[in-house]
Amino acid sequence: MSALSARERMLGRLRAAAPAAATTAAVDALDARIDAHFDNRRAPATPAGLAQAMQAALDAAHTQVWCASGDAWPAQLAHRLAAAGVRRLLLDPAGAEGAALAQALPAGVAALAYDRPIEDWKAELFDTVDAGFTVARSGIAATGTLILAPDARTPRTVSLVPPLHVALVYADTLHADLHAAARAERWRDGMPTNLVLVSGPSKTSDIQQTLAYGAHGPRALWVVIVTRTASADAR
Numbered sequence: 001m002s003a004l005s006a007r008e009r010m011l012g013r014l015r016a017a018a019p020a021a022a023t024t025a026a027v028d029a030l031d032a033r034i035d036a037h038f039d040n041r042r043a044p045a046t047p048a049g050l051a052q053a054m055q056a057a058l059d060a061a062h063t064q065v066w067c068a069s070g071d072a073w074p075a076q077l078a079h080r081l082a083a084a085g086v087r088r089l090l091l092d093p094a095g096a097e098g099a100a101l102a103q104a105l106p107a108g109v110a111a112l113a114y115d116r117p118i119e120d121w122k123a124e125l126f127d128t129v130d131a132g133f134t135v136a137r138s139g140i141a142a143t144g145t146l147i148l149a150p151d152a153r154t155p156r157t158v159s160l161v162p163p164l165h166v167a168l169v170y171a172d173t174l175h176a177d178l179h180a181a182a183r184a185e186r187w188r189d190g191m192p193t194n195l196v197l198v199s200g201p202s203k204t205s206d207i208q209q210t211l212a213y214g215a216h217g218p219r220a221l222w223v224v225i226v227t228r229t230a231s232a233d234a235r
Helices: 003-017 024-041 047-060 073-083 096-104 122-128 156-160 178-184 230-234
Strands: 064-068 088-091 110-113 131-135 138-140 145-148 164-170 196-198 203-205 211-213 220-226
Touching: 024 178, 047 064, 047 220, 064 073, 073 096, 073 164, 073 220, 088 096, 096 110, 096 131, 131 156, 138 178, 145 164, 156 164, 156 196
Parallel strands: 064 220, 088 110, 088 131, 131 164, 164 220
Antiparallel strands: 138 145, 145 196, 203 211
């Protein structure tokens, strides 16, 4: 018996023993059961309630987080950045949020765009940039998780390299849990090639369980939850 025929025999036995492929109807039925399971466990939630839960979860994860209205957050954030000693801030000036923040920054804080290959300014990026600003695609309230979708103008480096990561997330993009996020954003129809889930600053612990921040990324995380309206911010 040749090696090729032995391989064919083995593959033939495996194919014969394999179960039939699931039908579309069976997959849809399974999805419906999963959705019903989570729906029965999940209490109704409003954007304000999700924002409150998101803030509580982030607070517990050593994150500085606050809510702000859509017209007030740039000035508030700019003031906090200056007070914290940030002098060089990495952001996307072509995005609406990045442009608004850049315009609000005081003279002592410079806005930088990620417009060069990392090889051309690696030392500058790692040694002189104080903070990186990103806009989250959405968030998961139950765990205080930001869902980031890096792109060419805001690559993963912006939220990973600077010692301070500042993220903005809109309250009306928050989901109750991971299942709700995957279903509402229809990940099954076209999963993005790169989603980053951030649930606090970088942290690790040694064998003695001593917690240290900043070992593998930013040691501090700020999150601005934008409520879009001043009344929601006041609440």
